[in-house]
Amino acid sequence: MSTTPSRISPVTGHYVTIDVEGIEYKVFYLEHGEGQPLVCQHTAGAHNHQWRDLLEDEEITSNYRVIAYDLARHGKSDPPRNTEWWKEEYKLTANHYVAFITAFCDALGLDDPIFMGSSFGGNVALQLALHHPDRFKAVIPVEGADHSPGFYLDWWQHPHANAAQVCASGVWDLMAPQSPDKDRWATWFYYSQGSESFKGDLHFYSVDHDLRDRLGDIDGEQCPVIMLTGDYDYLTTPEDGERTAKQIRGAEFVEMKDIGHFPMSENYPRFAPYLKHALRRIAELTGDR
Numbered sequence: 521m522s523t524t525p526s527r528i529s530p531v532t533g534h535y536v537t538i539d540v541e542g543i544e545y546k547v548f549y550l551e552h553g554e555g556q557p558l559v560c561q562h563t564a565g566a567h568n569h570q571w572r573d574l575l576e577d578e579e580i581t582s583n584y585r586v587i588a589y590d591l592a593r594h595g596k597s598d599p600p601r602n603t604e605w606w607k608e609e610y611k612l613t614a615n616h617y618v619a620f621i622t623a624f625c626d627a628l629g630l631d632d633p634i635f636m637g638s639s640f641g642g643n644v645a646l647q648l649a650l651h652h653p654d655r656f657k658a659v660i661p662v663e664g665a666d667h668s669p670g671f672y673l674d675w676w677q678h679p680h681a682n683a684a685q686v687c688a689s690g691v692w693d694l695m696a697p698q699s700p701d702k703d704r705w706a707t708w709f710y711y712s713q714g715s716e717s718f719k720g721d722l723h724f725y726s727v728d729h730d731l732r733d734r735l736g737d738i739d740g741e742q743c744p745v746i747m748l749t750g751d752y753d754y755l756t757t758p759e760d761g762e763r764t765a766k767q768i769r770g771a772e773f774v775e776m777k778d779i780g781h782f783p784m785s786e787n788y789p790r791f792a793p794y795l796k797h798a799l800r801r802i803a804e805l806t807g808d809r
Contacts, residue, residue, distance in 0.1 A: 548596035549589035553581030557633035560588040561641030565718030567595025573788035610720030636660035640725040653743035658802040665760035694781035696752035740770030746798040750779035
């Protein structure tokens with residue numbers, strides 16, 4: 521018998537079937553930990569592997585039930601099961617995105633979860649705080665803003681291009697040069713797998729999401745908003761994040777140093793202290809609520 525020490529991860533994976541706007545989805549998610557639910561949304565065109573290091577961070581999972589799901593059409597989550605989805609172009613909208621997330625949380629029976637998303641996930645975190653402040657303990661928009669125009673481009677998927685390589689390489693310089701090569705290339709690899717969903721995700725990110733006239737309606741005292749943005753993110757800049765936070769009652773903004781648009785996967789050790797600060801602030805602001 522082998523005496524090699526076990527290296528089996530404590531992270532487990534499950535499927536849950538949910539109903540969103542009358543359509544059935546079978547959703548895959550990873551989870552680890554106990555305590556306050558912390559629900560994590562990956563970036564556009566990617567999947568929940570981006571949260572791999574957070575899911576194994578014992579300092580966080582000792583107090584938080586970390587749940588990272590694959591949005592439908594991403595990772596191990598299939599397209600909708602009871603509709604001819606292939607007959608329509610995929611264009612993600614804010615209404616559907618919000619409905620999907622709330623249905624997922626309801627299906628898992630989550631009580632007052634914290635929601636954290638990055639990039640288009642950071643943007644939908646703001647949508648959740650606006651439309652469902654009573655259903656979330658707090659939100660952490662990572663690399664998010666009120667409006668992110670200009671990234672919904674036809675050439676992400678072109679018949680004369682290798683879409684997988686175009687999508688992966690198109691986001692390469694959004695990562696900070698200080699981030700470890702192994703993690704930058706892992707992030708690149710995630711994007712090489714998600715090219716079919718990337719453009720549709722960016723429809724939400726750059727077209728449908730626009731809260732420039734709605735930020736004053738978000739109550740950051742009822743649902744705390746802690747915004748985190750890397751200083752190497754030129755797509756959603758620190759200036760964008762800070763401008764957004766200043767218009768939300770009670771919101772806080774933190775600029776993360778030496779990190780780019782994919783902090784949780786490109787350099788988790790650099791990201792972790794900022795995340796833990798955000799979680800501490802939420803605990804301070806909400807008490808035992």
